[in-house]
Amino acid sequence: MTTRRARVLTLVALIVGALITLFPYYWLAVMASNTTADIYATPPRLTFGGHLFANIGEVFAKIDFFGSLLNTLIVAVVTTLLVLFFDSLAAFTFAKYDFPGSSVLFGILLSTFVVPTQLSAIPQFTLMANFGWVGDLKALIIPAAANAFGIFWMRQYARGAIPDELLEAARMDGAGFFRTYLSVGLPVLRPALAFLGIFTFVNAWNDYLWPLVVLIDSNHVTLQVALSQLQGVYVKDYSVVMAGTLVAIVPLIIVFLFGARHFIRNIAAGALKG
Helix, strand or coil: CHHHHHHHHHHHHHHHHHHHHHHHHHHHHHHHCCCHHHHCCCCCCCCCCCCHHHHHHHHHHHCCHHHHHHHHHHHHHHHHHHHHHHHHHHHHHHHHCCCCCHHHHHHHHHHHHHCCHHHHHHHHHHHHHHHCCCCCCHHHHHHHCCCHHHHHHHHHHHHHHCCHHHHHHHHHCCCCHHHHHHHHHHHHCHHHHHHHHHHHHHHHHHCCHHHHHHCCCCCCCCHHHHHHCCCCCCCCCHHHHHHHHHHHHHHHHHHHHHHHHHHHHHHHHHHHHC
8 A cells, every 4th residue: 555655646746747847838838829918918828829820920020030940950960969979989988998197187177067158258259260260150069069068977877887898808809999989889878878969959959148159140140049139129029939939949849859769768778688
């Protein structure tokens, strides 16, 4: 009886947590489908309205939605691929290979966690200007091609997930470093790569401050910067803003669902093997 009661309480807690988590998305959809007057109504309207497609049409009319969407997609996809490659390669090296100064180098890497991102905006902008990349998507991709969090996360995972015996067997078969990394390291690191891929893609997709600073052409911006242009100086049509936000999160939901399934599938496969 106690076990059954615990399961019921756990299920209730999970349902309540899921409802709390999903409510902001429901509220976003409600606001996007109503008018701004409905949003300000007292009591607030909690049901869907009939203005969703009209509001989405306003979004498409006021900003270059698909152009900025393409820019954001390019930045997010390329950044994610680069981060997965460089971070996993560096993490594999830190986790499974000893070389002079590795501890010091890893400590310096971890120290970058305490530096706020905003402090690097000015020197990073100066560097991009010297390269002639201001206003170009390269200024968003290259600086984000590797990060300390990804290397730390992948290193911690690799240390426990990759047996030293596999590496020794690869060496005995004549495999070099990159061959060992590709054939031994990457297959084992798939669950960690799935999480890091989701994390990196979402961060790149939602980034606002750095694209606002470095993309000086208002007609060549990422989606988050373009959505900010929907807010007028004197009049703010929040229903249109919410409609744009609703459309913008659809790719994130798709990526999350795909990545989460891949992540869970690999975790389950690892548990069965264990």
